[in-house]
Amino acid sequence: MRFAPTEEHTEFADAVRSLLADTCTPADVAASWGGEVGSHTGLGSGDGRVRPAWDALVEMGVLGLLVPEQHGGLQMDFDALAPIVEECGRVALPDPVGDTAGVVAPLLATVAGQGGAVSGPAAEWLSRIASGATVVSGFGAAPLVPSGRTADAFVLFTDDTLVLVEPDDIESRPEDSVDGSRGLVRVEPVSGAGLELASGDVAAAMRAVSFDRAATLDAAMLLGLCSAMLDMTVEYVSERRQFGVPVGSFQAVKHHLADAGSAIVFARPLVAQAAHLLSGGHSALSGGSATVGEAAVAVSMAKSRASRAAQLVSETALQCHGAIGYTVEADLQLFMKRSWALARSHGDEAMHRARVRRHLLGL
Amino acid sequence: MDLTWSDSEEAFRAECREWLADNVPSGLPSGDTREGFAAHLEWERLLHRDRWAVVSWPEAYGGRDASLWEWLIFEEEYYAAGAPQRITQNGIFLLAPTIFEFGTRAQQDHYxxxxxxxVDLWCQGWSEPNAGSDLAxxxxxxxxDDDAGGWRLSGQKTWTTRGAFCTHLFGLFRTDPEAQRHRGLTYFLVxxxxDGVTVRGFGRLDGDEGFAEVFLDDVFVPDIPDPxxxxxxxxxxxxxxGGILGEVNDGWGVAMATTSSERGLTLRSPGxxxxxxxxxxxLASRRAGDPGVSGDMLDAVTxxxxxxxxxxxxxxxxxxxxxxGVSPGARSSYNxxxxxxxxxRLHRAALDLLGPEAELDGPWMKGYQFALSGPIYAGTNEIQRNIIAERVLGLPRK
Incomplete structure (x- = not known):
């Protein structure tokens, strides 16, 4: 029994943390905001990317973390990625690290592996991901796809097929997100375009596990965003003085922040467990190896609690910042708005709770 | 990450489970009543006879030298088997870690x-009528008392859980009247x-005589004998x-060193x-078809x-x-x-499911009333939130 990341995973995440501290500052995130669709959200003139950070992560091998070695990746386990994505959240990196490295790459690895292929389109895309191509995913009909404006390709889970399409294969239109760094597009339904990766039951199973991976990485990202919001609020209320003392010395403020801290502390182990089970790990709590159903329950506990933490921590951070937090000048908004988007991405608190409830009570 | 148990841990679990299945008594009265306490005492002595009372302690003191992991397994099996509350808990979980850390070898061997x-049943003498959250x-x-070679204790302790049934008290007393607040306190075993001790039990919210006031009037406690x-x-x-635990005037440090036991792990294991x-x-599965049971109630259960x-x-x-080697320290306040x-939340969810039946004096209502004490004892949750804010998050004290 050892409930902690491996030393290797911790070192990797620490390295990512120091790299992102230099390459993805709040100013970089603000600059990545684009105002080309509407105008009310625009801070910068960017495309939702912080390329120096992305390039550095590619260089480190993060994007190919789950890509098999034969396709140029590091072939590590899924639970190596969760702490890294949490670090991406800590700096509100807008680039689709979790989606490309943690949802699309393992999916393509499964597809490529099924044919035993070292070549073929899935294998080719895996190599391209390892060297920095952006492939993002969308679930359902006419999905909203973050980072879709700069994507090299899309994996779309529609009905019971799974297709890989390139921008020329589809209709997509930009949408304004509350978070101007999302690079959001809505992909319109297309039939027959692109490359069919799977269909029928196989596609349904791949869709299910991909959805769980996406939800888990959203949850990991939310932990990072929440930690950052809590840290910046602690710093702010320690400096801001009213009535001759720091506002952070008031119990009302302290208790708000203690509750925010608690929401993070008790969501984190659920996220770690979910990532571990999705890596094919076993859980002492369920007493045996993780079946697909058990992993799904673990994922839902994680995403439900991480989404709730995001809501609580963001609102608490705003309240404790007071009016300054209610401006687009404060960095807080970059983190809050991302957390609002991710809290409801790949299932919100209620949807995931319902999944746990069905597991427990059958209704 | 490794979320599996080793073969020896699994074997330990199986041994716990089997023993508990054979031995757990059913339907004991509450251990916080006079007659219930006696019944629980028998159970505690049975646990001790088969070396399940304090699994993580050294064998010489009645334990099994079990690891912390095995202790967690024991706790999980213990509660899953529906085994009784531990009337010895304030001794074995709160005082014992302090004796292990600060007691002399002779004290450890003796107590x-x-x-x-x-045999010795310990209760906690922290709170006083005018010192609750403000323990200092x-x-x-x-x-x-130099002539007699010891100390003479006077004062009043209160909210002493099971004090009316216990044999010994551990608590803080002021030994240096000039010192301020948390300085000048000493940790005593009494x-x-x-002579000079009077104990008066009184009823808790749930009606059990689980509380006591302890009056001390010139009670003599000797110095630790020179070995x-x-x-x-x-x-x-x-x-x-009786005697002193740790150094004279260092009682605050001695008491606080093990508060994380009380707040976290050992007192309230997840099992x-x-x-x-x-x-x-x-309960929810049984009640789910009832027209009075709503989706919100099932969500609360979840x-x-x-x-x-x-x-x-x-x-x-x-x-x-x-x-x-990383102690949770102040983070135990989160726990x-x-x-x-x-x-x-667990008990409220159950009472909601029970609807009009909830008011019956049954296990869930009893448990709810006990749960209500949780945010108050072991340092109120308001104090815990202050500790989190100041000592974990680093907010200014003033």
Whole structure:
């Protein structure tokens, strides 16, 4: 029994943390905001990317973390990625690290592996991901796809097929997100375009596990965003003085922040467990190896609690910042708005709770 | 990450489970009543006979030298088997860690075996009528008696759980009247049959006589005997009359060093909440078809169950840290707030499911009333939130 990341995973995440501290500052995130669709959200003139950070992560091998070695990746386990994505959240990196490295790459690895292929389109895309191509995913009909404006390709889970399409294969239109760094597009339904990766039951199973991976990485990202919001609020209320003392010395403020801290502390182990089970790990709590159903329950506990933490921590951070937090000048908004988007991405608190409830009570 | 148990841990679990299945008594009255306490005492002595009372202690003191992981397994099996509350808990979980850390070898040898055997039954003497959350504001005092070689204790302790049934008290007393607040306090061990001690039990919210006031009037407690050249029997006679734990005037440090035991792991292992959550889910399954049961109620059940899973995983993470040399320290206040409020959510969810039946004096109503004490005892949750804010998050004290 050892409930902690491996030393290797911790070192990797620490390295990512120091790299992102230099390459993805709040100013970089603000600059990545684009105002080309509407105008009310625009801070910068960017495309939702912080390329120096992305390039550095590619260089480190993060994007190919789950890509098999034969396709140029590091072939590590899924639970190596969760702490890294949490670090991406800590700096509100807008680039689709979790989606490309943690949802699309393992999916393509499964597809490529099924044919035993070292070549073929899935294998080719895996190599391209390892060297920095952006492939993002969308679930359902006419999905909203973050980072879709700069994507090299899309994996779309529609009905019971799974297709890989390139921008020329589809209709997509930009949408304004509350978070101007999302690079959001809505992909319109297309039939027959692109490359069919799977269909029928196989596609349904791949869709299910991909959805769980996406939800888990959203949850990991939310932990990072929440930690950052809590840290910046602690710093702010320690400096801001009213009535001759720091506002952070008031119990009302302290208790708000203690509750925010608690929401993070008790969501984190659920996220770690979910990532571990999705890596094919076993859980002492369920007493045996993780079946697909058990992993799904673990994922839902994680995403439900991480989404709730995001809501609580963001609102608490705003309240404790007071009016300054209610401006687009404060960095807080970059983190809050991302957390609002991710809290409801790949299932919100209620949807995931319902999944746990069905597991427990059958209704 | 490795969330599996080793073969020897699994074997340990199987041994626990089998013993508990054969031995757990059913339908004991509450251990917080006079007759219930006696019944629980028998259970504690049975646990001790088969060396299940204090599994993580050294064998010489009645334990099995079990690891912290095995202790967690024991706790999980204990509560899953529906085994009784531990009337010895304030001794074995709160005082014992302090004796292990600060007691002399002679004190350990004297007190610990008697504690694990449930011969000495310990209650906690922290709070006073005018010192609850503000523990450093206590006024009970100990005056030096050089002629007799010891201290004379006077004052009043209160909210002393099971004080009316216990044999010994551990508590803080002011030894330096000039010193301010948390300085000048000393940690004393006091037998309740000493001359000058009066104990008065009184009813808690749930009606049980679980509380007591302890009055001390010039109660003599001797110094720790010098082990040099002293014979064992003579030393035991002295220690039977109590003593000091740690250094004089360092009682605050001694008491605080082990508060994380009280707030976190040892007092409230996850096993008990997971067992309650399992019973709650069973109740919900039985009641689900009832027209009075709403979707919101089932959601509350689900939330409470997730709480228990989350707390269990968090504990695994804490224990991993402890085994690798990282103490939870002030972070244990997160645990205390979480388990106490989770316990309330678990019981509220059950009462809601029971609807008009909830008011019956049954286990869920009884449990609810007990759960209500959680945010108050072991340092109120308001104090815990202050500790989190100041000592974990780093907010300014003033």
């Amino acid at each position: 610990l075996p008697r504690m694990s055997a449930a 504001g206590i006024s009970s005092r100990a005056v030096r 037998p309740l049959d000493a 040099e050249g002293a014979d064992e029997a003579a030393m035991a006679t002295v220690m039977d009359r 008990r909440f997971r067992a309650t959550a399992t019973r709650l889910v069973e 939330e409470a169950w997730i709480d228990a899973e989350s707390y269990a995983l968090h504990t695994l993470s804490d224990v991993t840290g402890i085994t690798e 205390k707030v979480f388990w106490s409020e989770m316990d309330l």
